[in-house]
Amino acid sequence: MLKAIPNILTVLRIVLALTGSWALWQSYFWSVDYNVPLWLGDASIAARTLAAYSVAAFVVAALSDWLDGFLARRWSAQSGFGALMDPIADKLLVDAYLLVYVLILDLGSDRGVSPYITVPVLAIVLRDVAITLVRMVSNRPGEEALPVSTSAKLKTLIAFVVTALPLAAFPLGLGGAGWLLDAWVTALWITAALSLATGLAYLRRKPQART
Secondary structure, three states, rough: HHHHHHHHHHHHHHHHHHHHHHHHHHHHHHHHOOOOOOOOHHHHHHHHHHHHHHHHHHHHHHHHHHHHHHHHOOOOOOHHHHHHHHHHHHHHHHHHHHHHHHHHHHHOOOOOOOHHHHHHHHHHHHHHHHHHHHHHOOOOOOOOOOEEHHHHHHHHHHHHHHHHHHHHHHOOOOOOOOHHHHHHHHHHHHHHHHHHHHHHHHHHOOOOOOO
């Protein structure tokens, strides 16, 4: 039973990624048009509640990434399912929130779509989709889990931090800071470049490390 916990945490991370990103978008939508179901009462309270959930979901999901790996190693509970789904869960957590940022910052604004945000986000998402498909196609039943490369670990850590920054900005009262948005966009481009670089390295090596 204990050995199933790492995989349960991985599935939980996928659920939190999907529900948390949806809650973030829905909270924004409710905060601008106030069209909430009557049983929810005050729109601003409902929007703030969903926003709080989206932040909590991301934090718990990000922590579970470390915890499931730690427990899998401690209990010798590595499995083919975990080796395949753990990186997918990581990518889904980052990509789902980044796509919601695009909806909020670009499509939800009067200025229209900005390539400064949309292009790096699409680069990250498409790279993750491509790598995931390659891993799924090349995955061999019974094959031993491949070790995580240092560059892949660094890419994942940076992606988590960049994705978390907007979630932390508003509670800290920095949501309207222009300099912070500029810094975040710069970090987003760096993350996209690093993601593409690690993706190309992965393909050239014919997976010798998990991405």
